[in-house]
Amino acid sequence: MVTTKGEATRAAIVDEALQMASQVGISSLSIGGLASVTGMSKSGLFAHFKSKEQLQLQALTRARKLFVDSVVRPALGVPRGEPRVRKLFEGWLVWEQTAFAGGCIFVTLAAELTDRPGVVRDALVDNERDWLELLGSTAASAVATGEFRSDLDTAQFAFEVHGIKLAHHHATRLMRDPLALERTTAAFESIVAAARPMG
Structure with missing residues (x-):
């Protein structure tokens, strides 16, 4: 896929914006602030994003793409069922520890945008719903393979795994x-064990 110079520049700017947002919040992102960090002019940045809101939305879109990749x-590349459940969770732990200076960008933004209605919050909510649905459907695949019990509430399973994610971010950051990683792993193993068939 051919990438134009403008697309490459915009991607580099958005990556810098994400690093900033993970530490100071997405509401603090501005054309002017990013211009001073990147060494670009405000007019040059404005040509790419048009508004602070567009900058924020593109940053969130970029974060989602990075998360998927x-x-x-990688989780979709392993067998469905419990191995895929584990791969998703393990992948998230690596993401939390390595993707951004401030940890998982989605957890950071969730705390920041909870009571701030608008299109950026709406986009984040859509993203989080997709994540919960993925966790639930992956748990359902483990039910289908017989690795998880047939009466498992997969939405509840997803809720609890997501809760571990939030607790880990809080404990770590x-x-x-x-002992954050040790406690996180123990909590996950407890949920997985409870999801397995009895006997």
Whole structure:
């Protein structure tokens, strides 16, 4: 796929914007602020994004693509059922630790945008719903293979796994808990064990 110079420049700007947003929040992103960090002119940045809101939306779209490439696609490459459930969770842990300086961008934005209605929040909500649906459908595939019990509430399973994700971010980023990863792994294993058939 051919990428124009303009597309490559825009992608580089958005990547820089995401790193900033992971640390200071997406609401703090502005054309002027990004111009000073990237060394570009405000007019040059405006030509790419037109508005602060468009910059924020493109940053969120870029984050979603990176997440799909880093976490979702590798998980779809392993057998369905529990192996895929595990791969999704393990992929998210790596994403949380390595993708952005401030950790998982989606958790950071969720805390920031909870009470701020608008198109950026709406886009984030759509993204989080897709993630929960993916976790649920992946758990359902483990039900279909017989690895999880037939009466498993897959939406509840997704909710609890997502909760571990939020707890891990909190323990790691805010509390600086040295046992955060160990506790996260133990919590995940507990949920998976409870999802398996009895006996």
